[in-house]
Amino acid sequence: MKKIKTLWMGFILLCCLTTTSCNNDDKPTFPETEETNDPTGGYDMTGFVRGADVSWLTEMEASGRKFYDSKGKERECMELLRELGMNAIRLRVWVDPENGWCSKEDVIAKAWRAHNLGYRLMIDFHYSDEWADPLDQFKPVAWEDHSVEQLLEDISSHTKDVLSALKNLGINVEWVQVGNETHSGMLFPDGKTDTQTGSENFAKMITAGYDAVKEIYPEAQVIVHLDQGNDAYLYNKIFDGLSENGGKWDIIGMSLYPGEEPSKDNNLTEWNEIDKYGKTWQQLNKDCIANMQALISKYNTKVMMCEIGIPWNYDEAEAFYTDFMTKAKKVEGCLGVFAWEPQCYAGWNGYQKGMFNDEGYPMNSLNAFKR
Template identity: 40%
Template sequence: MKKLFVMLAAVALSACAAQAPVPVKGGFAKGADVGWLPQMEATGYKFYNRQGQEQDAIAILKDHGIDTIRLRTWVNPSDDRASGHNSRDETVAMAVRAQQAGMRIMIDFHYSDSWADPQQQKKPAAWEGHPFPQLLDDVYGYTHDVMSALKRAGVTPEWVQVGNETATGMIYPEGHTDNWPQLAQLINKGYDAIKAVSPTSKVILHVDRGNDNMRFRTWFDNAQRHGAKYDVIGLSYYPYWLDGSPDYTASIDDLGRNLNDMVARYGKEVMVVEVGGEDDKVQNTHDMLVAVQRKVKAVPDHKGLGVIYWEPQGARSWSKYKLSAWGEDGKPSKALEAFLVE
């Protein structure tokens, strides 16, 4: 009986996904990474709209101009509230839900069991001890599996990241930037698996500190030299974490120059795939978001694709994270209204 129930549930999910509105692709993307959302809901966190009425978080985001949802996926994550979840099945379920709400979808492969960023790029535990040729198969097989699960659920991501903030590479130590020939091979296995399942999805390579032109030139010169395949250059921009002044006005022009240089130098599209500002400096964060969108929109030939806020709904009262765009009252702060500005 249990097996029959699971089968019926799967059929229902497929039917629901098939009937979901398919978002119109194209146009400037205004996005939110909401990987914490299922955990927040599971622990009883309540979201409220500007009128103080309890409402679905994705609906609230949409009401603030958000049209894109970014979702991370981890290989074999724990069930830790803040640093776990985001498995294949959870990511697919969230992607279906977001698409049903009319959202465009971005998938972010971390190639780890938890956070991957410039401080940590730990390979999945199940891949430990594998020789490099097997690691290449691991990347291809895992990527293909997740993409195929999305396809079965009726979701075609508009964008897919191979790695997250890979300034020093991914899947250490084999994929460290100390060994670019191997890193490029790992990247290309991810790229090939994505395109095999979803040829229309644009593949993003993502580096942090989007205002640092030399950082980006060095990284993407190496990517080009070693034949790494991709479609879009993704940037993070968090003034709070930058050396020197945390005020965005000190680095926003550098971000704009770097965006333009990336397009001119490599002929690729660009996108700010992570941005965030301090939740207790609402006006400053609002103004920063407006300025970032204007810089991306100003990229020539419409090659600036969009801006995505990282965990805007991840209220500090739940996450302890100070760069959300949500208040202690469970409502979005006015900073998020920056996405309503044209």
């Protein structure tokens, strides 16, 4: 299976490094930097970050998913998102995923496409073979029996390997996440922050990632990312611990998903707009912005919303995004906002918080990401 996976991912990369798409001559082409003086296509890709995590994109395309503009014309997804206001792309990377998606090779394929469209780029290391989130911080299989010292070397080697591959292609990486939604630590149980030793290990792990990033991309900004951006207590607890134990970071990253999430087995079809604490999205936005301002002041750091989302068919979706973007732009020290997998539609992998409708057309909520 590994040989098949390697050949398949190599084919995807080869397709994305050519001037045409993999399907046929009628599909959009990807501009090559050697053939144009302006890979941005004339769009302003500077300033406040208006980003999209599109890590599922190659898998969606391989499954036959297509994307359309508001007039019904089939479009290449990243090119369409740029037209709709996005100026940055975020991509997650897993160590050795079973099916090859979000592997180093898959990340390179997507990063190359983003680079050739003039996008700014964030790489999101999960340090896992699969999803890393607050409750699930599984070690990669190859690292399972490693000591803490070995894990630190694993983090460093993996980070440098992926980033070196990108740099060798001339792709600039502006931001790097070391860990994903690490509000309880990472690489459980060694880096779980429920003990003093675990907190110390977590800080060492973050620092190992930080130092590795700086070795390859000295100018890249390193992000430590937590979920629940409205929870000030959570952020102070983790970043106090990192400070006390010598952890390094440049930017505090956040996630924000309003509403009460149903169990994973019902595909988010019973989403409740009021969260389990009785708060509306308006209150969560307000709390999150206040948390940003307090963190900037306390830790003398920048902040960024690395993931944000709400159900695509919620009648206040555009109002939610617009409210948050408007407020975030006024926070001195907030660098920008990334929507998470906005290109998802028709319940892709059970995810209902994209920004396209069930036919693959962009929704009005994307208006919030226009300059």
